[in-house]
Amino acid sequence: MKKTKSISRAKWGYICILPFFVTYFIFSFLPLVDTIRYSFYEYYRSGIRTIGPNFVGFDNYISVMGPDFFTYLKNTFILWIIGFVPQIVIALLLASWFVDARLKIRGEQFFKVVIYLPNLIMASAFAMLFFTLFSTSGPVNSILANLGLVDGPIDFMGTPTGTRLLVALMNFLMWFGNTTIMLMAAIMGISQDVFEAASIDGCTPRQTFFHITLPLIRPILTYTLITSLIGGLQMFDVPQILTNGQGNPNRTSYTLIMWLNNLLRAPDYGRAGALSVYLFVVSGILCIMVYRMVNRDDEKKIRRRFNRN
Amino acid sequence: MIRKNNSNIARSFVAHFTLIILSFMCLFFFYILIVNSTCSHAELQKGFSALPKSNALVNFRNVANDGTFPMLKGIVNSIIVSSLCAAICTYFSALTAFGLYVYDFKLKKVAFTFIMVILVMPTQVTALGFLRLIRNMGFYDTLIPLILPSIASPAVFYFMYSYLKSNLQLSLVEAARIDGCGEIKIFNQIVFPIMKPAIAVQAIFTFVGSWNNYFVPALVLESKDKATVPILIATLRGADYMNFDMGKIYMMITVAIVPIIIAYLFLSKFIIAGVALGGVKE
Incomplete structure (x- = not known):
């Protein structure tokens, strides 16, 4: 009797998860298979003529893996890292300040609201805003000139460093608040006893930070690092709008996804496919790292629950 | 003990100072955006002014009536x-x-x-x-x-x-x-x-x-x-934006960004609690 009942309920389990899996199958899995399939074909438009699809084996993979690939990979990495390093440093500092009762931070809620705000802003509109603000005749130059800091207008987007720094600044502003709040939650998850014990033992704030807080929140730091890396790999909106899809000057802020976007529009399906497969492999590896971490946490929690009982 | 208190006060000062600088950076660009969206093209050509002007409604009407x-x-x-x-x-x-x-x-x-x-x-x-x-x-x-x-x-x-x-x-x-x-x-x-x-x-x-x-x-x-x-x-x-009415351009960006900011101000407590939940992964 009981057995039949549980079988009839199993049916409901499948019904509940069916929409998710059907949608995933249609809109993600089939496209993935199709993407992989076209990566082996020569299929592009040249003028008004469409060439292919002809099977060409691994030709697309070889042709995509040229000097351009490494340049764009390097650009993507540079744009990500110069935004990420200040982001994680500032977030760690702010998070440890917010939870430190001795500092008596006033208006904590206000600061949190303000620093999280840029995260919700449309990246494309934000990039367009920066483009107008930092243009040679824009308000930033006008303010700098009024303050007497510069002789002539600075062409921020005329140099590779300038453009990259602007992209990094936007990414920093958009993400440091989010990271701060996440790290804060992680630090507050640490038992208060540990901090008290440290304080009784005469730990300075610096020692407490480096020898207690940091090691204890390492899992979430790694998680932040990897999810940010995945986000960095997908960097598109900000450099695309800021440079109007050109990655100027001289393609120094041209990212991998901007390239993919261009190949899809050309259209050059074969090479777009090969590039997608490379990106898929890299993100797949990163995904498995995230999976392992999330899963290990669950195991740890279960073990702890057992110990408690 | 007094020395310890002093060091805490110094640290507290640094913390507040940093927070204010960062908050300024977060708000500054949106402040310019909103001020500029109230200026006419001619006013914007003269350089940046820190106070809002009265052209907001005209700019908004221009944005609303633009077919392009x-x-x-x-x-x-x-x-x-x-x-x-x-x-x-x-x-x-x-x-x-x-x-x-x-x-x-x-x-x-x-x-x-x-x-x-x-x-x-x-x-x-x-x-x-x-x-x-x-x-x-x-x-x-x-x-x-x-x-x-x-x-x-x-x-x-x-x-x-x-x-x-x-x-x-x-x-x-x-x-x-x-x-x-x-x-x-x-x-x-x-x-x-x-x-x-x-x-x-x-x-x-x-x-x-x-x-x-x-x-x-x-x-x-x-x-x-x-x-x-x-x-x-x-x-x-x-587009060839340099020939455009800059007041209108700022208003377009404002229209894209500001509804979310307003909604955020009402829901901020809720949203920040939600972000924090994502951080409790240990």
Whole structure:
């Protein structure tokens, strides 16, 4: 009797998860298979003529893996890292300040609201805003000139460093608040006893930070690092709008996804496919790292629950 | 002891100073944006002024009446897409979480592991196949491909699943069954209300994510009257903007950004609590 009942309920389990899996199958899995399939074909438009699809084996993979690939990979990495390093440093500092009762931070809620705000802003509109603000005749130059800091207008987007720094600044502003709040939650998850014990033992704030807080929140730091890396790999909106899809000057802020976007529009399906497969492999590896971490946490929690009982 | 207090005061000063600088950086650019959107083109040519002018209404009317960049139509499209996304994404994620948490079935473990593996998989890697699929299905240049795929959102599912795990007692489901409640009714009338806080948080994040999405709409939308806000912003960037009325351009960016800021100010407590929940992964 009981057995039949549980079988009839199993049916409901499948019904509940069916929409998710059907949608995933249609809109993600089939496209993935199709993407992989076209990566082996020569299929592009040249003028008004469409060439292919002809099977060409691994030709697309070889042709995509040229000097351009490494340049764009390097650009993507540079744009990500110069935004990420200040982001994680500032977030760690702010998070440890917010939870430190001795500092008596006033208006904590206000600061949190303000620093999280840029995260919700449309990246494309934000990039367009920066483009107008930092243009040679824009308000930033006008303010700098009024303050007497510069002789002539600075062409921020005329140099590779300038453009990259602007992209990094936007990414920093958009993400440091989010990271701060996440790290804060992680630090507050640490038992208060540990901090008290440290304080009784005469730990300075610096020692407490480096020898207690940091090691204890390492899992979430790694998680932040990897999810940010995945986000960095997908960097598109900000450099695309800021440079109007050109990655100027001289393609120094041209990212991998901007390239993919261009190949899809050309259209050059074969090479777009090969590039997608490379990106898929890299993100797949990163995904498995995230999976392992999330899963290990669950195991740890279960073990702890057992110990408690 | 006094020295210790002094050092705390010094640290507190540094902390407040840094926070003020960072807050200034966060707000400064939006402040310029809003001030500039109230200026006429001529006023903007004269250089930056720190105080708002009185041209906001004229600029807004110019934006509303511009046929090349149908901003208001874009906002309507964006609202349609984002609200529907938020609704179906949260409902089906909650349903999936419910199915995997409450019932026992053979493929349960496989299904869960699968979703966890694809948790952070970027959508861009399947864009080629997605674009071709959408063309073959006849959904090209419609809003449907922006809405339907959000039924399968692994990250939202994971949030819902964690929430269920700490907030739903299985005995409650059992009790409802004994009272003769059907399984669908259990979800819709008992579990769904319990999940309301999680659903509200994720609805906000999904709405914002979809509102800000640029990559997919840029691929599947073509005609102007279907364009969402980010597409219009990108078109604006691609146009020969130097000949434009700059006051109007600032107003367009304002129109794209400010509704979200206003909504955020009302919901900020809620949103920040939601972000913090994502951080409790230990």
